[in-house]
Amino acid sequence: MRSWIQLSLQDSLSPIITIISSFHDLIMITITLVLTTIRYIIIFLIINNYTNRNLKDAHKIELIWTIIPTLILLRLATPSLQLLYLIDESIQPNLTIKVVGHQWYWRYEYRDFPNISYDSYILPRTLLNTGDFRLLEVDNRIIAPINTEIRLLVTASDVIHSWTVPALGVKIDAIPGRLNQLTFTIKRAGVFYGQCSEICGANHSFIPIAIESVNIDSFIKWTKSKF
Numbered sequence: 001m002r003s004w005i006q007l008s009l010q011d012s013l014s015p016i017i018t019i020i021s022s023f024h025d026l027i028m029i030t031i032t033l034v035l036t037t038i039r040y041i042i043i044f045l046i047i048n049n050y051t052n053r054n055l056k057d058a059h060k061i062e063l064i065w066t067i068i069p070t071l072i073l074l075r076l077a078t079p080s081l082q083l084l085y086l087i088d089e090s091i092q093p094n095l096t097i098k099v100v101g102h103q104w105y106w107r108y109e110y111r112d113f114p115n116i117s118y119d120s121y122i123l124p125r126t127l128l129n130t131g132d133f134r135l136l137e138v139d140n141r142i143i144a145p146i147n148t149e150i151r152l153l154v155t156a157s158d159v160i161h162s163w164t165v166p167a168l169g170v171k172i173d174a175i176p177g178r179l180n181q182l183t184f185t186i187k188r189a190g191v192f193y194g195q196c197s198e199i200c201g202a203n204h205s206f207i208p209i210a211i212e213s214v215n216i217d218s219f220i221k222w223t224k225s226k227f
C-alpha cells in the first residue's frame with residue numbers, strides 16, 4: 001500500500017461505512033469553507049488601514065455571525081445523530097458471532113452452530129506466504145457471508161480490548177463482564193483487516209483481525225466442513 005492512500009478512509013465494505021464516509025466528506029467541505037473564510041478575514045484585517053478602529057458595535061453583523069455558525073452546527077449535528085442511531089440499529093440478524101478478546105488473541109464462536117469456535121492468532125513472519133500482509137495476517141480468519149445481517153457479540157476475558165475493522169466502520173470495545181452488541185452487513189467478497197485498538201498490554205500490536213467475506217453457498221460449505 002502506498003503511504004498517501006493510507007491517509008484516506010478505506011473503500012467501504014458495508015452500507016454504514018458508506019454513510020460514515022459521506023458524512024466525513026460533508027464535514028471536510030464545511031471545515032474547508034469555514035477556514036477559508038476565517039483566513040480571508042484575518043489577512044484582510046492584517047493588511048487594511050484600520051479604517052474602522054473607532055467602531056464600537058454593529059448589531060446587524062453580530063446577529064449574522066451568531067446565526068450563520070449556529071446553522072452550520074445544526075447542519076452537522078442532524079446527520080451525526082441520525083448516523084449514531086443507525087449504527088446502533090439491529091433489525092433482524094441472521095447470524096451471530098461471539099468475539100472474545102484475550103491477551104493476546106481473539107476467540108470466535110459461531111453460536112448458531114454447535115461446533116464452530118476457534119482461536120485466531122497472528123501469523124509469524126516465518127509462516128507468511130507471498131502477498132500476505134505482515135502483522136495483519138492470522139492463522140484462522142473469520143468467515144462471514146455477504147448480504148447477510150450479522151450480529152457481533154463482543155466481550156473480553158482479561159482486559160479491555162477493542163475489535164476494529166476500518167473497512168466495515170466497526171470499532172467496538174471488548175470489556176470483561178460485558179456483552180456489547182453490533183450488527184453489520186457485508187456488501188462484497190474479499191479479505192479485510194483490522195487491529196485491536198485499545199492498549200491491552202505487551203502484545204497489543206500483535207492481535208490482528210482478518211475477516212474473509214464469502215458468498216452464502218461457500219459459507220454453508222465451510223460450516224459443514226467444520227462439523
Ligand SMILES: [Cu+2]
Nearest residue numbers: 161162196200
Ligand atoms: Cu487488545
